Amino acid sequence: MSNKKPTMNAYIVNKNESTGDAFWTKVGVLFEHEDDKGFNLVLTPGLSVSGRLVIRERKPADAQAEE
DSSP: OOSOOOOOEEEEEEEOOOOOOOEEEEEEEEEOTSSSEEEEEOOOTTTTSEEEEEEOOOOOOHHHHHH
């Protein structure tokens, strides 16, 4: 499937050690390869990344926010 729009969002998830709460920060998007055998992960420019990387399906609101 050829898809010129991102199909998923990428987040870094960090845990607050004192409260145990997880903080999700969007750090990029994924694009499927045309042969359905891989993805390109495009990270936000200038981003310093540490923590757990989580990939999630995009919601309709995600696409609207980027238009």
